[in-house]
Amino acid sequence: MANILNGKVPPGSISDKWVQYKSTMNLVAPNxxxxxxxxxxxxxxAGASAAASLGELGYKVKCFTFHDSPRRAHSIAAQGGINxxxxxxxxxxxxxxxxxxxxxxxxxxxxxxxxxxxxxVSVNIIDQAVAQGVPFAREYGGLLDNRSFGGVQVSRTxxxxxxTGQQLLIGAYQALSxxxxxxxxxxxxxxxxxxxxxxxxxxxxxxxxxxxxxxxxRFAAHAVVVATGGYGNVFYLSTNAMNSNVxxxxxxxKRGALMANPSFTQIHPTCIPxxxxxxxxxxxxxxxxxxxxxxxxxxxxxxAKAIREGRKKANDIAEEDRDYFLERRYPAFGNLVPxxxxxxxxxxxxxxxxxxxPTGLAVFMDFASAIHRYGKSKAHxxxxxxxxEATIVKLGEEVIAEKYGNLFDIYNKITGDNPYKTPMKxxxxxxxxxxxxxxxxxxxxxxxxxxxxxxxxxxxxxxxxLGASALMQGLADGYFVLPYTIGQFLANDIRxxxxxxxxxxFDAAEENVRKQIEHFLSVKGSQSVESFHRRLGRIIWxxxxxxxxxxxxxxxxxxxxxLREEFYRDVYVPGSNNEYNPELEKAIRVAxxxxxxxxxIVDALHRNESCGGHFREEYQTEEGEALRNDADYAFxxxxxxxxxxxxxxxxxxxxxxxxxxxxxxxxx
Amino acid sequence: xxxxxxxxxxxxEFGKGKFETYQMNNANEHMSFLEMLDVLNDQLISEKKTxxxxxxxxxxxxxxxxxxxxxGQPHGPLKGTTTCQLHxxxxxxxxxxxxxxxxxxxxPVIRDLVVDRSAFDRIIQAGGYISVSTGQAQDANAIxxxxxxxxxxxxxxxxxxxxxxxxxxxxxxxxLFTSAKVTHLAMLPQGQVESHKRVKAxxxxxxxxxxxxxxxxxxxxxxxxxEISVSNIALLNREYLNxxxxxxxx
Numbered sequence: 001m002a003n004i005l006n007g008k009v010p011p012g013s014i015s016d017k018w019v020q021y022k023s024t025m026n027l028v029a030p031n032x033x034x035x036x037x038x039x040x041x042x043x044x045x046a047g048a049s050a051a052a053s054l055g056e057l058g059y060k061v062k063c064f065t066f067h068d069s070p071r072r073a074h075s076i077a078a079q080g081g082i083n084x085x086x087x088x089x090x091x092x093x094x095x096x097x098x099x100x101x102x103x104x105x106x107x108x109x110x111x112x113x114x115x116x117x118x119x120x121v122s123v124n125i126i127d128q129a130v131a132q133g134v135p136f137a138r139e140y141g142g143l144l145d146n147r148s149f150g151g152v153q154v155s156r157t158x159x160x161x162x163x164t165g166q167q168l169l170i171g172a173y174q175a176l177s178x179x180x181x182x183x184x185x186x187x188x189x190x191x192x193x194x195x196x197x198x199x200x201x202x203x204x205x206x207x208x209x210x211x212x213x214x215x216x217x218r219f220a221a222h223a224v225v226v227a228t229g230g231y232g233n234v235f236y237l238s239t240n241a242m243n244s245n246v247x248x249x250x251x252x253x254k255r256g257a258l259m260a261n262p263s264f265t266q267i268h269p270t271c272i273p274x275x276x277x278x279x280x281x282x283x284x285x286x287x288x289x290x291x292x293x294x295x296x297x298x299x300x301x302x303x304a305k306a307i308r309e310g311r312k313k314a315n316d317i318a319e320e321d322r323d324y325f326l327e328r329r330y331p332a333f334g335n336l337v338p339x340x341x342x343x344x345x346x347x348x349x350x351x352x353x354x355x356x357x358p359t360g361l362a363v364f365m366d367f368a369s370a371i372h373r374y375g376k377s378k379a380h381x382x383x384x385x386x387x388x389e390a391t392i393v394k395l396g397e398e399v400i401a402e403k404y405g406n407l408f409d410i411y412n413k414i415t416g417d418n419p420y421k422t423p424m425k426x427x428x429x430x431x432x433x434x435x436x437x438x439x440x441x442x443x444x445x446x447x448x449x450x451x452x453x454x455x456x457x458x459x460x461x462x463x464x465x466l467g468a469s470a471l472m473q474g475l476a477d478g479y480f481v482l483p484y485t486i487g488q489f490l491a492n493d494i495r496x497x498x499x500x501x502x503x504x505x506f507d508a509a510e511e512n513v514r515k516q517i518e519h520f521l522s523v524k525g526s527q528s529v530e531s532f533h534r535r536l537g538r539i540i541w542x543x544x545x546x547x548x549x550x551x552x553x554x555x556x557x558x559x560x561x562x563l564r565e566e567f568y569r570d571v572y573v574p575g576s577n578n579e580y581n582p583e584l585e586k587a588i589r590v591a592x593x594x595x596x597x598x599x600x601i602v603d604a605l606h607r608n609e610s611c612g613g614h615f616r617e618e619y620q621t622e623e624g625e626a627l628r629n630d631a632d633y634a635f636x637x638x639x640x641x642x643x644x645x646x647x648x649x650x651x652x653x654x655x656x657x658x659x660x661x662x663x664x665x666x667x668x
Numbered sequence: 669x670x671x672x673x674x675x676x677x678x679x680x681e682f683g684k685g686k687f688e689t690y691q692m693n694n695a696n697e698h699m700s701f702l703e704m705l706d707v708l709n710d711q712l713i714s715e716k717k718t719x720x721x722x723x724x725x726x727x728x729x730x731x732x733x734x735x736x737x738x739x740g741q742p743h744g745p746l747k748g749t750t751t752c753q754l755h756x757x758x759x760x761x762x763x764x765x766x767x768x769x770x771x772x773x774x775x776p777v778i779r780d781l782v783v784d785r786s787a788f789d790r791i792i793q794a795g796g797y798i799s800v801s802t803g804q805a806q807d808a809n810a811i812x813x814x815x816x817x818x819x820x821x822x823x824x825x826x827x828x829x830x831x832x833x834x835x836x837x838x839x840x841x842x843x844l845f846t847s848a849k850v851t852h853l854a855m856l857p858q859g860q861v862e863s864h865k866r867v868k869a870x871x872x873x874x875x876x877x878x879x880x881x882x883x884x885x886x887x888x889x890x891x892x893x894x895e896i897s898v899s900n901i902a903l904l905n906r907e908y909l910n911x912x913x914x915x916x917x918x
Contacts, residue, residue, distance in 0.1 A: 049802075056801040068723065069789050071829055072731045088809065124805070131805035133798050133856050135822035142812025160822060166730055167825060174797035181793040189786060212778060241725040276696070280703050281727045410729065413746075413753045414700075479802045528713045530706070574718055579680060580779040582721060583713070 005258075005638060005653040008440040009113040014659040015096070018117040022484055026491030033058035036490055037221035037498065039206055040064070041193045041248050044073030045165075045471060046454025047227030048172035049478030054225075055179030057483055059490075062219055063176070063185050064208055066192040066243065066585075071173045074229060074241040075474060078165025079286035079407065080149065081157035082129075082471040084122040089146055093154040095119045102469060103660050105151040105338050106434070106462020107612035107628060109261070111636070112659055113441055114459045121480040122472050126158055128479055132171040136160050149467035150287055151338035151667070157468045162286055162406045168471055172478070191217070192585065193248040194516075195509040196224065196255045196450065203252075203450035204499045207509045209517075211585065214577040216513055218506045220499035223449040223489060225482065226252055227474075230433035230455040232265065234593045234600065235545070236537020238430035239271060239284040245589040246596050249437050249456045254595075257445040258638035258651055260438035260458035262596065263604035266465055266613050267546050268431030269295075269342035272414055272424075273362040282429040283414055285365070286407055287467040290335045292370035292400070293424070295346070296322045297354035297363050304354045314356070314364055314423045325349055325363075333667040340464040340613045340626075341667060343428035347546050348624060350427070357425050366423035371396035428546060432470060434461040434613065435603070438638040438653070442485035443477060449489055453477035458636065463612025517577050520587040525570030529586040532567045536560065536590070540597050544604050549617040553605045557598060564594040564644075599639050599648050606650065609633045630662050669695040669756060672764040673708065675720055679779040687766075697757040701744065702727060702734065704756055721780040729753040729893065732828030735835075736781045737768040742832035742891045750830065750893040770835035774842070774878045785831045787877040788845060794873035795866035796849040798858050811857050821855035824848045826894045833888035833896070839880030844888035846874050847904035848896050854907055864911035871908055 010021040028036065036059050040051040043065040051063040067073065085098040098119040103110060126144070130136065136158050137145040146155040160167040179185040190211040197205035197220070205220040231246035232238040253259050270285045270293075298304045299321050306312035325345055327334045337345075346363045349355070356362050375396025379387035387395075397420050401408065411419050436458040443451050443459070454474040461469065543556030567590070575581045610619040610626035611633070619627040636653040671692040678685035692711075695704045702724050709719035725733040729750040736751055738744035744754045759765065767781065775783040813821075825848070833844035850867050853859030859866075882901055889898040 053802040067725070067733065068785060069829065071789070072725055072733050074726060074731070077726045077728050077730050086808070124803070126808045127805035128800070128802060130808040130811075131798065131800040131858055133821070133825075133853050133858050135818050135825050135852070135856070136808075138813055138815045138818045140815050142814055143809050163730065163826065166828075167822070170825060174792065175800075175802075177789065177793045178797045178799060181795075187789075189789075241731060242727060243725050275698050278696075278699055278703050278707055280700070280706055283728055410753070413729075413749060413755065416755070416757060483802065526714075528710055530710065572713060572716070574713060574716065575680070580721060580782065583719060 002650040002652045005438065005446070005651050006440065007111055007653050008442060009111070010441065014112060014116050017113055018120055025484060026488050028487050028490050028494060030058050032494040034060065036060065036493065037062065038223050038225060038486070039219055039221040040225045040227060041206065042073065042227035042229065043067070043070035043173070043176065044075035044227060044229055044454060045169055045172055045474030046478040047073070048169065048176045049475050050225055050227060050453060050482050051185050052172060052175035052179050053479050053483040054486070055182070055184035058184070061179070061185040062188065062221060064188045064191045064193060066190065066211060068189055070176055070187060070189070071170065073169065074244050075169045075471070076166045077241065078471055079162045079284065080288040081147065081159035081164045081468040082125065082168065083149070083156050083468045084126045084158060084472065085119055085156060086123055086126060088144060089155045091154045093156050097154065098122060098156065100660055101152045102460070102466060103462070104665055105464055105466035107464055107626070107665055108462065108630070108634065108657065108662055109264070109611055109655065110460055110462030111655060112657060116659070117481065118460050118473060118476050121476045124480055125472060125475045129168055129171050132175060134160065134167045134171045147288055148291055148336060150290060150336045150342070151333070151466045159288070162288070162404060165471060168475065172475070194251060194513045194588065196252045197505050197509045198255055198447060199499065199503065199505045202448045205501060205506060207506070207513050209513070212580055214579060214581065216510050218501035218510060220501040220506070222493050222496060222499065223451065223486060225451045225453060225486070226437070226456055227454045227478070228456050230436065231593070231596055232430045232433050234537065234597050235430040235541050236534050237274065237279060237282050237541070239268060239282050242281060245592070247589050247592045249452065250592040250596055252437060252445065252447070252450060252452070253641050255447065257447050257450060257452070258438040258640055259435070259596070259599055260636050260638040261435040261603065262600040262639065263544065263607065263614050264434035264463045264612060265430060266339055266432040266434060267343040267428045268339055269346055269428045270365060270426045271429035272411065273357050273427040274359065283410060284429070284431060285411060285424060285426060287339070289365060289404060289407060293335065293365040293367050294324055294369060295326050295335055295342070295363055295365050296324045297349045297356060299323045301353050304356060307356045308358055308360060314366070323354070330667045337667045338464055338466060343546060344615060346428055362425040362427045364423035365426050367400055367419065371400055371420070374399035432465055434458065434463060434465055438636065442488050443482055444485070444489060451482060451486060453482050463614055516588065516591070517584065520571065520573045520584060521577060523569070523571050523573065525572045527570050527572060529571055529573065529583055529590050532563065532571060533586070533590045533593070535563055536593060536597060539563065540600065544601055547615045547617050548604050550605060553601050557601045560594065560597055560601065567594065595641070595644065599641065602648055603637055603639060606637060607633055628664070634662070669697060669759070669761045671695055671759070674764065674766045676768040677720070677780050678777050680718060685777070695756055697755070699756045700727065700752060701738070701754040701756065702752050721782050723782050724752055727752040730828060732830035735770045735783060735785070735830055737770060737835055739766050742770060742835040743893050748893060748895045770831050772834045772840035772879070774840065775831060775834065787879070788829050788831065788842070790877060791842065791846055791870055791873045792849060795862070795869035796853070798853060799862060813856060817855055821852050824851035824855070824896065824900055827896050828894055830893065832891050832893060834879065836887040836891035837880065838885060838887065839883060841882045842874050842877070842879035843882040843901050843904065844892065844896055844898065846870050847900035850904045850907055851900040854903065863907060864914055867904065867907040867911050
């Protein structure tokens with residue numbers, strides 16, 4: 001058996017663990033905090049909230065972002081909402097239920113204790129955000145409103161129109177700005193972390209490239225926190241921002257941290273379909289739309305063909321000729337099944353030939369019945385007892401506009417179609433990565449002093465993340481978990497003087513980065529970085545995307561290795577290091593995506609089961625549902641990277657389920 | 669689509685800056701404006717020329733990173749739309765398109781179309797926050813906030829900090845940006861405590877950064893991709909006056 005990892009889960013019953021642990025943790029006294037430095041890399045929800053909270057506690061924080069401002073990270077694009085077990089709806093929600101839904105939604109591949117802690121602190125996040133001035137949606141009585149998301153049967157999602165991520169990030173950014181103005185956080189914009197520095201076995205600093213002038217700069221601290229998000233852009237096309245990348249996280253793996261469950265990637269069912277080969281990214285349509293949107297394809301293959309060829313429109317298909325396949329297959333949850341289930345179902349229909357876009361890769365999401373329902377209700381509310389059809393539709397569209405107006409506008413801007421009048425066309429796209437750097441209960445990696453938080457770690461979502469849980473996890477880690485758990489490490493470091501960045505470990509790391517940069521600038525090949533990234537993404541999407549097979553994965557690994565060899569031989573990076581050079585930045589990131597991509601494939605090959613977002617064609621039920629194998633695979637697979645010439649080495653953290661029973665996930 | 673692009677180049681071999689003309693023969697109407705520039709850059713890279721530097725990230729109209737003036741308008745011709753959400757179907761075959769950076773004294777050009785907007789961060793750092801540390805909050809429903817008031821706060825908070833208002837303003841004023849934050853926080857009960865201190869500090873920082881005065885042109889609102897209203901500026905002025913007339917020395 002492989003090397004066994006210790007998640008350092010504290011003792012006690014599941015609901016008392018965190019509280020007990022918190023009250024017995026090591027503390028760092030205020031006079032010592034002033035002398036302890038912490039580096040935080042990344043300013044999304046996790047990074048900004050962590051940097052702000054650590055600054056408030058009195059640590060000396062240095063915070064880094066490659067953006068021009070800490071307000072830009074891709075957390076800002078999260079649309080739908082944030083979960084919290086407030087039970088303000090009185091609909092039976094509780095910490096336990098949020099915990100259970102998250103474990104089940106993750107297909108029983110996450111660490112129980114972490115998920116329970118997440119559910120516990122979820123309520124504090126909402127309090128904190130409201131106190132910061134986050135303008136959540138409210139009801140007429142002035143209290144907070146909620147809506148539902150996939151995979152749950154309660155309404156626990158708090159939202160700020162379709163811009164919840166933006167408002168929460170601005171809240172964290174403002175908290176961070178306050179600490180910057182107070183001098184407790186030193187902010188470094190336009191700096192990209194390119195290596196981790198380890199001194200005597202502990203993470204003690206980073207090498208960052210100043211993106212304006214290319215200068216490599218050294219930063220030392222007592223501990224390093226990496227909060228640089230997920231690696232969805234390994235697929236090239238994803239809903240991630242263009243600059244989202246794995247580099248900072250991957251550099252920690254190259255220094256000895258472990259990459260856990262990298263093949264667990266989330267394909268979000270409702271994105272605007274690909275339209276051309278120049279396409280640079282995909283745009284998500286929030287899961288909240290599935291509260292009111294009904295997903296369907298034409299029952300008859302000839303109708304689907306006619307739509308693809310432009311001879312028919314969605315509205316020409318009679319009600320009885322439509323297959324609302326999610327409602328048909330999963331009556332208990334209907335259109336609100338979890339993302340992995342909805343995505344696979346859409347793929348199945350398109351593979352059978354029912355797709356509705358010219359590429360054949362799209363299904364409809366239809367708001368007509370919601371418009372009708374809301375219109376009738378609003379008419380009734382306004383005292384109209386026999387409203388005509390036009391009035392109902394007009395009123396219904398008003399309600400829909402209030403709920404989802406900005407999403408409908410985005411759809412209209414991108415496609416040129418009006419979704420109030422004709423159903424949206426949607427198709428799954430890469431959206432989130434559940435896998436990430438392995439961390440223990442303290443969010444600390446196997447490298448002492450290196451902490452990884454937010455999407456960059458693997459910890460809370462198992463094999464599939466539920467909607468509105470990414471914002472929850474990012475802020476939970478940054479506001480309410482890391483500021484405590486980092487003390488466990490730092491309390492033993494109060495006698496450690498300021499770390500000197502002029503020591504051999506820093507020299508070596510800087511030299512390592514310099515060599516890589518020099519290589520890319522010296523190749524002077526014939527193909528752009530972008531073209532390699534597209535081809536890499538295509539390999540990963542085709543063979544390690546929505547469904548995977550042993551044969552395909554083996555083929556993909558070979559293709560990826562050949563492409564990487566070509567990349568190092570024939571890439572063209574214009575310009576020099578000593579200037580603002582986005583092509584050079586991309587080359588470094590794509591190099592890391594190649595290495596990560598291979599480990600993803602290795603992980604997907606190794607996991608001989610289907611669970612959550614990881615669907616192996618060999619392991620499915622007769623009905624095409626995922627077939628999990630708890631006897632052999634109820635563990636976290638964490639990979640140690642040994643360089644390009646060797647296979648990665650497996651480390652295993654067995655998952656123990658004490659508070660929930662391992663069951664086949666059913667949404668039927 | 670065939671297009672003629674006149675693009676501002678600055679830094680590196682282009683020195684203090686000048687317009688360069690490029691022919692683009694393979695654009696199509698479904699591309700976003702930035703995808704059209706991607707194609708141009710691919711073309712330049714294949715000719716071993718220096719690609720055009722421009723900033724972009726989310727390409728969903730929310731991060732506020734993209735920043736360019738297209739035919740004289742920040743973010744181009746489409747109302748309420750960032751450059752990344754502008755599609756080529758709004759242009760015609762044979763068009764000439766002039767592309768420049770956001771121009772303002774407080775936004776120095778870094779390279780080509782890329783400018784330094786960190787002045788905005790410093791305005792927020794001066795007071796654009798509520799001083800509540802992690803863990804100090806009371807229950808979220810303890811203070812009810814009228815739905816319309818929360819909506820008004822949200823409308824102001826929707827600002828993406830892109831700087832189009834500054835680029836649009838003949839005075840390069842940052843009043844719309846600053847007032848959006850002042851309004852967002854002033855509307856909410858949680859923001860009341862520090863409201864006087866906040867507005868004074870933010871306005872002082874705005875002046876220090878070298879932004880111009882507001883003389884009510886309204887170009888900021890017209891060009892704002894999030895359609896932030898100039899009524900926020902009126903509210904800022906009211907808050908500012910109020911703050912300066914109130915006693916703070918007790």
